[in-house]
Amino acid sequence: MRLRAKIVLYVIALHAVLAAAATFILLERPMLLFAVEALFALSVLISVRLIGALFVPLDLIQTGAELIAERDFTTHFVPVGQPEMDTLIDVYNRMIERLHDERLAAEEQQQLLQKIVEASPAAIVICDFDGNVVQVNPAAERLLGADPRAALQGDLASLAPGQSKLIAWIGARRLKVSRAEFRDRGFPKSFYVIEELTEELRLSEKAAYEKLIRIMSHEVNNSVGAVRSLLESSLRYTPQVSEADRQDFTSALSIASARIDALNRFMTAFADVVRIPPPHRAPAPIAELVERVAALLRPELEQRGIALELALDDRREAEADASQLEQVVLNLFRNAIEAVGRDGTMRVTYRDRILTIADSGPGIPEETRTQLFTPFFTTKRDGRGLGLTIVQEILANHGFAFSLENRPEGGAVFEVRIGE
Numbered sequence: 001m002r003l004r005a006k007i008v009l010y011v012i013a014l015h016a017v018l019a020a021a022a023t024f025i026l027l028e029r030p031m032l033l034f035a036v037e038a039l040f041a042l043s044v045l046i047s048v049r050l051i052g053a054l055f056v057p058l059d060l061i062q063t064g065a066e067l068i069a070e071r072d073f074t075t076h077f078v079p080v081g082q083p084e085m086d087t088l089i090d091v092y093n094r095m096i097e098r099l100h101d102e103r104l105a106a107e108e109q110q111q112l113l114q115k116i117v118e119a120s121p122a123a124i125v126i127c128d129f130d131g132n133v134v135q136v137n138p139a140a141e142r143l144l145g146a147d148p149r150a151a152l153q154g155d156l157a158s159l160a161p162g163q164s165k166l167i168a169w170i171g172a173r174r175l176k177v178s179r180a181e182f183r184d185r186g187f188p189k190s191f192y193v194i195e196e197l198t199e200e201l202r203l204s205e206k207a208a209y210e211k212l213i214r215i216m217s218h219e220v221n222n223s224v225g226a227v228r229s230l231l232e233s234s235l236r237y238t239p240q241v242s243e244a245d246r247q248d249f250t251s252a253l254s255i256a257s258a259r260i261d262a263l264n265r266f267m268t269a270f271a272d273v274v275r276i277p278p279p280h281r282a283p284a285p286i287a288e289l290v291e292r293v294a295a296l297l298r299p300e301l302e303q304r305g306i307a308l309e310l311a312l313d314d315r316r317e318a319e320a321d322a323s324q325l326e327q328v329v330l331n332l333f334r335n336a337i338e339a340v341g342r343d344g345t346m347r348v349t350y351r352d353r354i355l356t357i358a359d360s361g362p363g364i365p366e367e368t369r370t371q372l373f374t375p376f377f378t379t380k381r382d383g384r385g386l387g388l389t390i391v392q393e394i395l396a397n398h399g400f401a402f403s404l405e406n407r408p409e410g411g412a413v414f415e416v417r418i419g420e
Contacts, residue, residue, distance in 0.1 A: 012044060060085070064092050073100035123194035129187050143175075143196060161190065166197070173198040206393070220267045224260050231257050276390065279321035279398050286418055287312035287350055289322060293329045294348070297337065305343040313351040318418045324394045331387045332357045332414050339412060350418075358413040363406040 060077065067075050076093045079086040117124050123140035127133055136144070159165055159179040169175045178193045231253050241249045290312060301308050336346050339361030347358045388404075395402050401417045 060088060060092070064096075067096075068099070071103075073097075073103060123196075125192040125194065127190045127192075129184075129189055131190065140194065143194065159192070161188075169196075169198075174201055217267050220263060224264050224267075228257065228260050231260070276324075276393050276397070279324055279394070281319045281321060283317040284320045284322035284325060285315070285317050286320075286325070286355065287315050289326050290329055290348060290350060290355070293326060293333055296330075297333055300337065301346070304337065304341070306337060306340050307345045309345065309347045311347070311349040311351070313349075314353060316353075318353065320398055320400075320418065321394075324398075328391050328394050328416070329355075329357075331391050335387060335414075336361070336412075353418045355416045355418060356413055358407060358411060360411045363410060363412050364404070 064077075067073075073096050076096060077089040079089055117126075117135075117137045120137060121139055123143045124137045125133055125140050125144075126135040159177060161179055161181045164176060164178040167175050167177060174197055176195045176197050178195075179190055180193070181188045181190050183189070235250070235253055238246060238250055291310065294308060294310060298308070333346075336357055336359040340346065340359050341361070344360040346360070347356075349356045391402075395416065400419070403415045405413060405415075407413050
């Protein structure tokens with residue numbers, strides 16, 4: 001039972017008891033009894049009216065609370081002509097107008113932020129309170145697909161708020177992932193901003209190693225030319241050397257000269273990276289190109305006991321620089337051969353414009369994945385770390401997408417999409 005009903009029942013009961021008492025007392029005085037009963041009836045009526053007036057503010061507050069609970073900030077109350085009530089109504093109406101304006105501003109800000117997120121060229125991933133992805137913008141879908149958490153595996157979870165990380169992506173692609181937090185209803189939620197820095201880093205690294213190679217080549221060539229000239233001049237003094245020492249003298253000079261030539265070839269190999277020209281595109285038979293490289297390396301494959309399987313179903317030509325692509329295929333074959341070592345398998349396929357070279361080697365160690373395409377980085381004792389750099393440079397100049405990943409069954413696979 002509501003409070004108003006209880007008070008009304010109490011007033012009626014009280015007046016009924018008083019009326020009964022008055023009837024008992026004034027039973028022999030009818031006229032006075034009628035006057036008293038009329039007075040009681042009037043008192044009940046006035047009491048009920050006063051109770052109703054008393055509960056009007058409470059009704060107003062209840063109605064306002066219901067409207068607020070329903071998030072209705074457009075309904076206003078009309079003044080009723082009572083000063084106390086009109087003051088309360090004015091306070092409520094001003095409060096509702098402020099809530100309406102604040103909600104409208106919040107919605108407009110939310111729409112603006114949503115449009116900024118959707119239009120942002122950077123990939124943005126927004127998570128809920130539990131860290132589950134709830135929203136990705138179009139840039140993130142283009143870069144990572146519909147499920148960025150699965151695509152990046154543990155890279156998102158390993159980041160602390162405010163931290164950034166450079167991670168290896170498909171092939172030589174590299175992503176910068178930054179994590180930040182915002183509060184929603186008092187609880188922290190995370191979002192990630194992901195930028196692809198592949199081309200920027202490649203060009204920066206290229207500029208750095210080009211400068212380094214030019215400086216090294218200049219210094220080495222200056223020294224090599226002078227030393228070689230001195231060695232050749234020294235050979236003229238061979239007849240003046242005693243016969244017992246003559247053989248050692250010429251042998252030492254020959255070894256020094258050979259080492260000078262080797263150093264010159266070494267620097268030439270480095271300089272070749274800098275001198276890669278833009279591709280001269282023409283129709284190139286990709287399948288035949290792969291077959292030529294396979295024929296060139298077949299004796300080494302047989303010597304190592306590596307079984308080579310070719311499945312070159314796509315015999316179409318592609319617009320590319322044939323000599324540069326042949327260099328790419330040769331480097332990839334050699335990498336696969338060195339990864340297998342001995343007694344393994346290689347499978348090379350070309351279909352639907354996609355060239356894949358898979359090997360049965362140990363695969364790519366996780367700790368070296370991010371550095372595979374870094375110039376001068378190598379895991380081989382006698383390597384120079386330029387093979388994959390040359391591959392990346394040629395394919396990037398062609399605009400051909402590529403990837404290097406581990407295979408579930410073991411080994412690694414290099415994939416090149418021939419065509420832009």
